[in-house]
Amino acid sequence: MVSMIISTFVCLCIIFSQVNAHSNTFGHCKEDVCCMRQETPLLTSCKDIKRKWCDSPSGYYQLGTKRGPVSVYCNMDELCGSRGGWTRLGYHNMADPNESCPSGFRLYQSGGVRACGRQNSSVGSCVSLKLLADDISYSQVCGRVVGYQYASNDAVQHVSGHHYNIDSYYVDGVSVTHGYPRQHVWTLMAGLFEASRRYDGIYNCPCSQGSPQNSTLQSFIGNDYFCESGNPATDGTWQSKLYTSDPLWDGKGCGSIEGTCCAAPGLPWFHKKLNTTTTDYLELRVCGDEGTNNEDTPISFYEIYIK
Numbered sequence: 001m002v003s004m005i006i007s008t009f010v011c012l013c014i015i016f017s018q019v020n021a022h023s024n025t026f027g028h029c030k031e032d033v034c035c036m037r038q039e040t041p042l043l044t045s046c047k048d049i050k051r052k053w054c055d056s057p058s059g060y061y062q063l064g065t066k067r068g069p070v071s072v073y074c075n076m077d078e079l080c081g082s083r084g085g086w087t088r089l090g091y092h093n094m095a096d097p098n099e100s101c102p103s104g105f106r107l108y109q110s111g112g113v114r115a116c117g118r119q120n121s122s123v124g125s126c127v128s129l130k131l132l133a134d135d136i137s138y139s140q141v142c143g144r145v146v147g148y149q150y151a152s153n154d155a156v157q158h159v160s161g162h163h164y165n166i167d168s169y170y171v172d173g174v175s176v177t178h179g180y181p182r183q184h185v186w187t188l189m190a191g192l193f194e195a196s197r198r199y200d201g202i203y204n205c206p207c208s209q210g211s212p213q214n215s216t217l218q219s220f221i222g223n224d225y226f227c228e229s230g231n232p233a234t235d236g237t238w239q240s241k242l243y244t245s246d247p248l249w250d251g252k253g254c255g256s257i258e259g260t261c262c263a264a265p266g267l268p269w270f271h272k273k274l275n276t277t278t279t280d281y282l283e284l285r286v287c288g289d290e291g292t293n294n295e296d297t298p299i300s301f302y303e304i305y306i307k
Helices: 046-052
Strands: 007-012 034-039 059-065 068-075 086-093 106-110 113-117 123-131 138-147 173-178 183-190 225-228 270-278 282-290 299-306
Touching: 046 059, 046 068, 046 086, 086 123, 086 282, 138 173, 138 183, 138 282, 173 270, 183 270, 282 299
Parallel strands: 034 059, 183 225
Antiparallel strands: 007 034, 059 068, 068 086, 086 299, 106 113, 113 299, 123 282, 138 270, 138 299, 173 183, 173 282
16 A cells, blocks of 8 residues: 655735645745645654655744644755755844844843843852754754843853852853763853953953863863953953943954954854754853953844754
């Protein structure tokens, strides 16, 4: 007996769409808003869809999970140097005036920038959000984050024992981990200066010229980090403000001592190949080892994929 699986293809558009049902090709949308390919039983990852239909375009698809069908965005183009089939776990863009900060985050607004950081605190702290994988197996993570320096961030300067604890506020910036116990994926740091070596550079990015942080960088981070400063001062000063003119971790607007930092491979995308296959959730934390009146690194955008 030959079993037959019948596939239906639905392409939804704002204005017009053409749909080819019960065929091996997609309908073509005049506006690429939302394309869904559905199969019974539903496939369980964007990678599976791409493997089965190599011509699948990027768009929204129904995936089968233990909690039932879910609609997810699949990037079917090459990303982070790897062919398509990436499942998007998280996307947030505060440039959209209709968006609000995730629960537990505090809104910053300055110079037309809206960003989300830590709740007011007089001591070091982190604020966290979890991105669930819905039982999708993956061994790679690819993503990008846009943040801003507030006041006097000092990357991973060793000021307390928390510096070496991945479960604590080990960075002035963003920590991306998977599962628990937390396993490091990527760290995005904010240093104090991009064009000054005041204080012998001890508060500057580990990758910046002459920074001693390079020799004290935590072993669990290794080379899996980006670091920039948004403070353009050349006289070794800083202000208690959100440095909105220079978004972090984009490789642009770099100061005279940040050449190596801003030439990091892949910028603005980070890419981590895990040494295992997992269905762990991803966790994104915004952290700082001092109070928020002294430092914070609010984020305005993130987009994170797994495969």
